Amino acid sequence: MNKIVIDDMFLTTDMPTTAGSKMLEGYTSLFEAEVLTRLKAADYVIAGKTKVGEFGADLLGETCYFGAEYEGETLQYPAAAAVKSGDAKAAVVMDVNGAPRRGAAQNGLVSLKPTYGRVSRYGTIPVACSGETVGVIANNAADCRDVFTAMAGYDSKDGTSLPESMTEQGKAAVTKKNKVVVLSSMLKGTDEAVQGRIAAVTDQFTKNGIEVVVADADVVAYAGAAWNILMSAELCNNVSRYDGVKYGYRTKNYTNIDELYTNSRTEAFGEFLKSAILFGSETLSTENYKKVYDKALRVRRVIRDNMAALLADCDALLMPAASALAYSRTLVEGDKYLPYKENFFTAPASITGLPAVIAGGVQLVGNAFSEDLLLDLAELV
Amino acid sequence: MEYEVVIGCEVHVELKTKTKIFCSCPTDFGGEPNTHVCPVCLGLPGTLPVLNKKVLEYAIKAGLAMNCEIAHFSKFDRKNYFYPDLTKAYQISQFDLPICKNGYIDIETSEGKKKIGITRIHMEEDAGKLVHQGATITTSAGSLADYNRAGVPLIEIVSEPDMRSAEDVLAFLTNLKAIIEYTGVSDARMEQGSLRCDVNLSLRPAGQKEFGTRAEIKNLNSFRAVERVIKYEIDRQTDILESGGKVVQETRTWDDGKGMTFSLRSKEDSDEYRYFPDPDLTPIIVTDAYIEELRASLPELPQVKRARMIEEDGLPEYDAGVITASKALADFYDGVRAHYDDAKKISNWIMVELLAKVNAEGMELEAVKIQPEQMAALLKLVDSGDISGKIAKKVFAEMFATGKDPADIIKEQGLVQISDEDALKEMVSHVVEANPKSVEDYKAGKTKAMGFLVGQIMKQSRGQANPAVINKLLAEKLDSM
Ligand SMILES: [Zn+2]
DSSP states (O other): OOOEETTTTOOOSSOOOTOGGGTTTTTOOOOHHHHHHHHHHHTTTEEEEOOOOOOOOOSSSTTTOOOOOEEEEEEOOHHHHHHHHHHHEEEEEEESHHHHHHHHHTOOOEEEEEEOBBBBBBBBBOSSOOOOTEEEEESSHHHHHHHHHHHHOOOTOOSSSSOOHHHHHHHHHHOOEEEEEEGGGGGTTTOHHHHHHHHHHHHHEEEEEEOOEOOOOGGGHHHHHHHHHHHHHHHHHHHGOOOSSSSSSSOOSSSSSSHHHHHHHHSSOOOOHHHHHHHHHHTTTTTTTTIIIHHHHHHHHHHHHHHHHTTTTEEEEEEEEEOSSOOOOHHHHTTTTHHHHHHHHHHHHHHHHHOEEETTTEEEEOOOHHHHHHHHHHHHH | OOOEEEEEEEEEEHHHHHHHSSSSOBBSOOOOOSSSTTTTTTTTOOOOOOHHHHHHHHHHHHHHHHHOEEOEEEEOEEEOOOOOOSSSSEEEOOOOSSSSSEEEEEEETEEEEEEEEEEEEEEEEOOOOOEEESSTTTSOOOOEEOOOOTTTTEEEEOSSSSSSHHHHHHHHHHHHHHHHHHTTTTOOOGGGGGGEEEEEEEEEETTSSSOEEEEEOEESSSSHHHHHHHHHHHHHHHHHHTTTTTOEEEEEEEETTTTEEEEEHHHHHHOOOOOEOOOOSSEEOOOOOHHHHHHHHHHHHHHHHHHHHTTTTOOOOOHHHHHTHHHHHHHHHHHHEEEEEEOOHHHIIIIIIHHHHHHHHTTOOOGGGOOHHHHHHHHHHHHSSSOOOOHHHHHHHHHHHHHOOHHHHHHHTTOOBBBOOOHHHHHHHHHHHHHHHHHHHHHTOOOOHHHHHHHHHHHHTTTOHHHHHHHHHHHHHHHHH
16 A cells, blocks of 8 residues: 655645644645645555644754654654654655755655656645745655656646646756766765765765766855745745634734734744744845845856756766754754754755755755656665 | 925726636625635635736736836735735735836826826735724724635736826826726726725925925725815825925825825835745746737727727817717717717717716616617617607607617607698698687787797697698698688
8 A cells, every 4th residue: 555644734634734833733724735636546545644843944843833753862854754664655745945855864765856846836835935845755766756756747726837848848858967966065064974975875876887076066055045045035924824813823812903913923933933034024124135135036046057057967966965864952952043054955956946866865956857867866876 | 385296196906807816716796705715815825826817918908008018027026014804914916027117198188288107007916805893903893804805906007206286187097097998907997996096195396306205195986085185185285384394204094074184104114015026926928929919909099089089070079088088988989870970969969868867877887778779770760850859858768768779669659750741731720720819819910829839739749740840831821811
């Protein structure tokens, strides 16, 4: 049986969807996420939901209102844990800020974050709409491919969904070069374990006749900073609809509409989310828009061009998915800004919408529509 | 001191698409609260907007009709503010790349002709409607929200500050409304709220170049309110300036009952909308071919139609102006004109009989039952002498009330004019015999008696006798006596 689990970011009509927030505790949707409808039609059975950090924006789910998951003293991503333990064949996940990729890398699983627009976002809790993607975590590339195939494809309910003609054209343009580029600028701050994984995967590719070269790309290293701005701004805007008026948590402590808004949100949102809201709100103010938000948009375009150029004569850019393969409780609880720092490694694919695959504890970022090629590479690892 | 008035307008027009801007809910007026809604227009988490292509088409048509440049690249932005009539806490609108810009509308007032610049036209979604238990949201124990209007497509038309009087503004709005009606993109009815106007008004010493500080008066929903607001604001601001004060830049609201404007909020509190490009909507790319296709599909616009009525049909400017100010009226005129040649006669009937009845009934022109062919038939019956002008008015009233054909009404009510000499001779003889005194008077030189006799004959014929024939026959009869 094709048992899968889904992140608590996908709307379901038979169980609540909370996005890991007190704000949506007990919230049940009137409609179902498009991907779930497609997966059910392909005979996948949804075994349950896995916890996520508040609105899926954190490191590995540590900001979840319903409690973080630790294996001993190591922070664990619940979706990855479910796959690893054999509870599910695969996990369907929401990649807002790289958490599923970090989770897969940490557990030695395979994960696919597809090209932006290939999988419908209809029925997923919106957070950072311009870059977030529905993804898969599985034990191997074949299972990732199966789940991806079942849920991908044009959806008229999602205005950013790519039409089939465009996908076919894009896929046809992908040619195999048998070459992978290691981005040295992305190795900054990684520990020995991660560097060891990079070396091991490099060996594995070389053994299989794939040329591996090293290149420097300083511009890509700015993806994290730019994504923090774009993600926070979009997050701030997307969670504004939770105002205590129509659904979700409502404070008991109010005498007028302003208190209703303020107290509901103050009482229901966690600290990390509040910091993202405040930061995002500031980036969009009249004073900062040009020099912060608009600049981040321009940086995004530069990175996109830069990575397209790098990918023009190779199959994938090889880079870490995280600075370490495990995060200790002390580290996580001691540094609230870790999600903003660790997305240094995941943001290049988030901000550009390029597909990424995690295998052997490392990350391969490829050309648009090159999911198949990336999964082929993953099979060699 | 002498002050010059400077006025610009922001006009919101609800587009007449069948469905909302980002979902397939109907845009119809008057449903029970919250019956024309779905997860998308309710802004529930997980929903995504998909642009209704008709909205883009209508916005471009409106822009072309107002002589705008159409943007080849345009986008939607999110405008953030908290208010319960807004389902997502942001409104999808267009900020820095509107679909249309740099257009104008021609107006004509007692000061002559001029162009009023159109800065921009952008697309956006409407919000829902709140009903407060008390006067305002802050003083009410509770408020009810109806989201039927949430997601109804709007265009916002922003003018340049080119207007200098209430007369300018009314001429601008009249022409704007007519253009919108002609293009068919909206009903543009102020009383239903499908056309709403904000007025920006400031004063400056006559001859000064810089603009004074302006007040923005929101959501005016009748021409009369616009006119009253302008008069009121000119007086209010003049008083402030005359007494050495400073006008505050602020948003004000109009209380129609009190006939006054009140401060809603000062500009400093309201300017922070945190606009940013909507990531869920891909940029709008418009090709030249599409623009030209829409340009070619535009109907004859009021300005052109007016000129044609004056030049080709020989109508006075005033008549042409009144008729073209309303699409329904102009369509009716064209319809009659297709079956009947005398333009001035058509115009007279429209301006005198039709408009009097419509105004008396307080009804919409669209609800008029008379078809243009029927109107043409009535005019032809008068020309042919089948009925008199007086009877025609009677027939017209019946047509207006029932929508029946004039020929049927004439037949049913026996209203045909009697011109048959044999039939009338009998009536003449009868009346002459019955009124020997009048005949004597006439013979004695009292010509007035002739009039009395004609009146008697008309009465006997129930108004149907042809007066010219009666006059002739009576004169013959009296002369022969
Ligand atoms: Zn709807």
